[in-house]
Amino acid sequence: MLKYITSRLLMLIPVLIGVSILAFSLIHLVPGDPARSILGEKATAAQLEALRNELGLNDPYVVQYGRFLGHILQGDLGKSIQSKESIGVELIQKLPATIELAIFAMVIAIVIGVLAGVIAAVKQYSWFDNISMTVSLFGVSLPIFWLGLMMIWIFSVTFNILPPSGRLTTGVELNTITNFYLLDSILTGNWVALKDAFLHLLMPGIALATIPMAIIARMTRSSMLEVMRQDYIRTANAKGLRKTIIIFQHALKNASLPVLTVVGLQFGLLLGGAVLTESIFSWPGVGRYVYLAVLGRDYPVVQSTILVIAAIFVFVNLITDILYKYLDPRIKYE
Amino acid sequence: GDSTSKSNNKDNGGGEKTLVFGRGADSIQLDPSKVTDGESIYVTNQIYDTLVRYVEENTEVKPALATEWNVTDDGLVWTFQLRDDVKFHDGTDFTAEDVVYNFERWTTSAEFTYYGYMFGASEDDMGGIIEKVEATGDYEVQITLSEPNAPFLQTLAMPPFGIASPDAIEEHGDNYFKNPVGTGPFVFKEWVPDDSITLTKNEDYFGEVAKIDKVIFRVIPDNGARFMELQAGTIDIMEGLNPQDIATAEGDDALQIIRRPSMNVSYMAMNMDKGGPMSDKLVRQAINMAINKDELIALYEGVGKEAKNPIPPSLWGFNDDIEPYAYDVEKAKALLAEAGYADGFDITLHTFSNPRPYMPQPKLAAQAIAEMLKEVNINVEITESDWDTHLATVENGEHDMAFLGWTGDNGDPDNFLYVLLDKDNATVGSAGNIAFYKSDEVHDILKAAQVEMDQDKRTELYLKVQEIIHEDAPWVPIAHTTPPLAAKSSVVDFVPHPTGSEPFNLLDIKK
Amino acid sequence: MSIEPIPNVEVEQGKVKSTKSRSLGMEALFRLLRSKTSIVGLIIILILMITALFAPLIATHDPTVQSIPNRYQAPSSEHILGTDELGRDIFSRIVFGTRISIQIGLIAVGISMVVGVFLGAVAGYFGKWVDQIVMRFIDIMMAFPSILLAIALVAVLGPNLRNAMIAVGIVGVPQFARIVRSAVLSVKETEFIEAARAIGGKHGRILFGHVLPNSMAPIIVQATLGIGTAILDAAGLSFLGLGAQPPTPEWGAMLSDGRAAIQHAPWVVAFPGLAIFLFVLGFNLFGDGLRDALDPKLKE
Amino acid sequence: MESVKPLLEVKNLHTHFFTKTGVVRAVDGVNFDVKPGETLGIVGESGSGKSITAMSILGLIPSPPGRIVDGEILFKGEDLLKKSENQMRQIRGKEISMVFQDPMTSLNPVFSVEKQMVETVLAHEKVTKKQARDRAIELLNLVGIPDPSKRVKNYPHEFSGGMRQRVMIAMALACNPSLLIADEPTTALDVTIQAQILELFKKMQKELDMAIIMITHDLGVVAEVCDRVLVMYAGKPAEFTDTKKLFDQGKHPYTLGLMNSIPKISPNKEKLIPITGLPPNLGDLPKGCSFAPRCKHVMDSCLSIDPTLQEIDENHFVRCLLYEESKKAVTT
Amino acid sequence: MSALLELKNIKKHFPLKSEKLFTKEKPLLKAVDGISLSVRSGETLGLVGESGCGKSTAGRMALKLLEPTEGEIWFKGENITNYRGEQLRKLRREMQIIFQDPYASLNPRKTIEQTLAEPLKIFGMPKGQVTQRIDYLLDVVGLSSYHKQRYPHEFSGGQRQRIGIARALALEPELVICDEPVSALDVSIQAQVINLMEELQAEFNLTYIFIAHDLSVVHHISDRVAVMYLGKIVELGDAGEVYSNPKHPYTQALLSAVPETNPHREKERIILKGDLPSPANPPAGCKFHTRCPFAEDICRVQEPELKLVSTGGQMAACHFAKEVVTEGNFT
């Protein structure tokens, strides 16, 4: 098991190097440069040149990439050119925001998606099946940013029942420990903040959840249908087991395997794909962070953050693989 | 960036007054000498003092850290008398040596953008026109210039030249930017990046002590969302209002609209450097005539006034006698025909995606202009890019026509005319003059005005320049905006400053 | 010869309706036309196609003509979906927008498909190091957050519709490559491929004559569903200001432009979004039906 | 033997599937009975309705599209078709249990053998978990799994095909059923393993007093383990009699065709005599006898008259016009 | 009779996927572990054995659809082991294969005509003759030319198997490898196909390698039989001899396990213990020793050679084969 994990981790290295090269090349190919971005429209050519020299931007790309890689290998994500802040420190702030949102969305997606999928499969061709599957098709067809805007319009503008943006209402106090606000407010017993943070999570969470929810529901359904056709379900029936046991133990455990893969993949996608949602709900997460960094040509931030997101993505997929193996005794570790 | 405590206080029973200021982006650094972005300066303007400050309404100056000053007749040596009762927030005393220290620091790196830009520093000559800065007493400083500089005093009032505590700079080193220490009306308390910056009032402020106890600058990137937060009451005042929301705010008794006096201009530059139609004056004039400014201005939803000159009317030296090109499609067509373009031509218009204070809806304006020029057979292809790309594009002169704008730094006409329209600044690659308008006549007058210390004479010169520019028409001047802020009605005595930032020690929150 | 011919049971039972036989594709088509959802999808797609084709006839106004004094008008009989921030007729812009969206969908998916199918087929068919290289490359693209990849690509290439389509197309490549690869892998192992080798077929003939045609089902399904995704992605890019250049009536851009007015003119945002939704839904419904029709597992 | 009351009686069973393309008459008028302790074989080609007959007995026809449209299934005198789902659940696995064809797929891959066996016992008997586990081990021992107390912890994939089939059988025996239905229990296995399993069946039957329905398409298996045989063709019984009688004096042309078409290992090779044509489509059966199109002895009347099952001899039922005296007379 | 095809000690070892990253020695699955055979022109050689013993792998290597890991393949007196590309394609005219699964062995997207035309086109038959040839082929396998335009899914399993046979015969090969051609068919159809194959053999003077696990079928169709166990041939000889007088204990057990279709005869059964070991981890010595009722110490360490055990040319790989001969009825 341990061997398996180590070898899998080792295999991630080339992928991450590839990602870092891709990120590096792309961001350096974007026209404009950080010096201009920092100094603004008012800087003179001489100032720009001086700053470029200071930042080492005039070095050959290979040297620059080597320097970047060197830092990464030492566990140093570098400093933001724009804010001068260590990227590691900034990510400690922003990653939890994004991860909290992603987990929240994923929990919604899994709970509703799996339940709907199971019921739809068990009652195949029923009205529930038809409706839930149609709705789930709606889910994958909705532009999230539009859904977000419409939710804001309905729940914030028209009815004013949910906060339109941010993680906490200004004025609500919260001592942060992990930067996961729900967790922090529970840890500090701050119920006001808990409720507030929860309300703030609702709209972006739902917006972000629609696509994975729809995908999970459909996946669960087809996976359940597939499993329900299997011989061992017939066996379970022939043994005289209760329907609930057959569905929720025998069938669901088998059906959950492909769903798990989807969950892992979707969770990874949520992390990197939250750019739109975060920008609509002014969510101070990594998606916005790296998006702004692209616009501000903040090379180190773009490179390091994409690398971190990619690492999390592959890591999450690794975890799902391990979980998969854990759930499926047929797969051996060695 | 401390992750152990984060607190947003609300005025709890004790009657503590907190002002929550909503804005679109976070500060980049809280070291004003190194930044150029409004969001940073807005905050540092509360923390730091400059030798002289702008008065509340315009860009005239009044004493601040310096109580009085004089200048030699040749305009080269300035002597400032400093206050002797000022302490930095870290408790150290403020003296003339500290001023010298700050000036010297500003000449050590290209990072001190504004210094270099305002005083003409270069890699070889980091001091620029400032020859030396000396402490001639505990509370007296003498600054020697290499050439006379008419707007010098106004320039010193700019927030980037706020005086910082040398002790703190030494102590924090590279991290000074997140531990700012000045002498201003508010003391830095806490910064949660991309979320909020908290300041508390400086009880020992030498000027008027603030009436509110705390200011929180909160980042809410989306304009619409920020306005909703204001409507919901979670912030007290905000900038960056969508023009579309003004009407809503005006219809709401609990809210007020505050318009910032204009010290900016937005324009469409026509690149004269590329050959082709744009190098023909007749074409440029025709384009000026083909644009219906009334409609264009309507898109500003009441936050802008039509521009006819490169400088805003609030500035001295504004030439009000100039008659703007009247909207006249027929005449424009005639001019084009005369120039040999009766059948029109194809042309690009570069614009940018992020709204700027002087141009809240660049994309709309571009489309409106494109549609208007269609009337005179000019076929405009719009290219919209992000701000950085746009800047790079226009500085390199890749455009035919491009939108840009300018916000005055120190309230001096030179800060508009020279920067934006002098041939000195028309170098490809770093152009401020993106029309690449290279008039020797204009150049000579502007140069003369820079060294003339008599304001009346300078006014004369600037009036003349504006006439020439009007005639040559390198631009279509578009508008001077009065960027709106929205606030709760309970916020009183908030006097917006044309430079875009105002100290909060005078405003108050009424219960 | 004494070989007994197999009696044709169907003929004997007198139930051969026509001598014409149905290919698998035809079978699938019949199955497809039996599913209600795919019919709905097909109808939506057809309506959109017709709209695109006859846009000038259907639109009530010129989609680019402005009337600044008439901006932000609520839906009325004159402007059935209201007017936008420049006083243009939203309905007409949406109508003309169908052309753009169809173009985006087809071109972006075309790019993903051509590149993805090529990579996936080559990787799956030749295996070994070819597979290793292609798949590591695909892994890298997968690990790279896709929207950021698209944003960066557009930033590099320059923001306009064409480049947005290219970026969206490139982002869609891994999906295709993986699907094609796994399809090719499973088809490659079948006995009829072995038979093709046994009768002396060359690689090209086997790959293009046997393997790919039998991997078509997932490719077609992915292409249909991919059109929806491509439109959403491109709209997302436009929403971030990285897509269609004004005054192109691209739906994502319309939505983005109208966003500031959501409080006082929500229709400017609501309708383009609804259009995107409908369009994508159409392709998803159709693609879903197509999957069922083409999936041999669901075959009775 | 005559007076023994049958354990199971299937009377005129019709199970149809109502599909989009038409009604599939998977089981269309099947009659047979099983006596306590005997082994009844059901043979027939693929698709002849063997499995559906078995599933009908257990009430496990997937519905929709399947439905038992007619008939009676009397088990210990009670009609199973009249029982509620709950009552049926009490019978499945306890009174009647079943072993399926493919041991590779019939066990749930994600649960240990122990869990799968214990849950069966617990579902029907009021015992503790511990007792259930002991019973599981005892059963595994009975079916010849070496080291059962250890192996019980294993997952299905850790067993070979033959072992899994033993586990399936052990599971089926968990509650001492009085009837065991084995649906092609050896088809998926290699010959040497098949021999082991058949041996096991014989042993089980000897030791436990239990009736078995052995579904197969291999006449060899029938000859080896069955007392009586039901030959099915296209959802209908073709012939029903004692095993020996069937092999000695099989009557139905289909039965005979079947016997002639399988190669035998004997020193002198004979040419095979295949049954011509194809099995019919159950969704669209020909009029008359469904075997008529392939029958060597087809008569005109066969194309219009669907024969009924006739007892032509003691305990020998045939469904063929050749043996329906009256009609035969007409044609000859 | 001359040998048409000769396999000389061929082996096929499949590398198994190892999840250990840094090991040199990859675990191998020894699917075929050194078999030697010669197939005479015009005969049918039956290859029997339990599932997974390497029958198909051996067949595919003979056709060079799989590269042998070791050993040589001779066809018509030529060493074809290292044939590649064009050479190999030429060889295809002379050797063909018929597959087990009638559903998987035809391209579902091609009409029967297209399927049958493909080999003809590859080998450059002029267009005009192709149609004619296809009609002929269909006729030969008992189908009609009106079937040409149909797709595989419109045929039954037996019919498809006939099409597969037609395809194999299209190029007029000499050798046809039949990989379980009837095991997926219903008994009643199976006999039709077997008869067809026998007739075709007579008609075209074909040589068959007939792979099957059904001993009765093999017995019925083969002239000689090779019995495989775990990648090895354990017994080889004239079909009648091997079936009536098996020398290897595995063959004996195999034969005794076949259910007897005569209910009156009670057969003496040898029930083997245990299961077929995995070819990834085969036992040392004689591979059969784990299940052999007669195994002794030598069997656990030394692998027996295939040796002549009867005057009729019967061969067996058992240490005690001679003893079996002497003890048995062959004195």
Ligand SMILES: Nc1ncnc2c1ncn2[C@@H]1O[C@H](COP(=O)(O)OP(=O)(O)OP(=O)(O)O)[C@@H](O)[C@H]1O
């Ligand atoms: N769910 C279903 N829907 C429609 N038809 C079905 C269904 N299940 C079975 N059938 C049909 O019922 C007929 C009888 O099937 P059954 O499984 O009983 O055959 P069998 O004799 O057991 O064959 P085999 O030897 O292949 O197991 C077949 O023609 C089959 O196609």
Ligand SMILES: Nc1ncnc2c1ncn2[C@@H]1O[C@H](COP(=O)(O)OP(=O)(O)OP(=O)(O)O)[C@@H](O)[C@H]1O
């Ligand atoms: N491509 C391959 N890669 C790895 N292992 C393989 C491959 N092909 C076959 N094997 C393994 O080789 C062994 C022999 O396989 P082969 O197909 O030759 O057996 P067989 O005797 O034909 O069995 P069956 O009767 O099941 O067809 C099996 O264990 C099989 O799993």
Ligand SMILES: [Mg+2]
């Ligand atoms: Mg069956």
Ligand SMILES: [Mg+2]
């Ligand atoms: Mg095989």
